[in-house]
Amino acid sequence: MDKHNAVVVDAAGVAFEMYDITVDFPWPEIRSVHYSRAPTARPSWSPSSTLTAGSTNA
Incomplete structure (x- = not known):
């Protein structure tokens, strides 16, 4: 997360x-x-590139 980007998991x-x-x-x-963990020791989330059938990456 920075001032323009974020990942929210809930x-x-x-x-x-x-x-x-x-x-x-x-x-x-x-x-x-x-x-x-990112090299800067900040947490980094990465979703799987494979989503279930019927989902989109848009």
């Missing part, structure tokens, strides 16, 4: 926020979410 699913654009992925559309 009971509803995963939301990506970039400036004024938000893309929501509800849990039924998500197969997995992977977590890894």
Whole structure:
């Protein structure tokens, strides 16, 4: 997260926020979410590139 971007993971699913654009992925559309630490030791979330059938990456 910085002043323009964020990833929100909550009971509803995963939301990506970039400036004024938000893309929501509800849990039924998500197969997995992977977590890894960034080199700066800040948390970094990375959703799986493979979502369940019927979902879109738009």
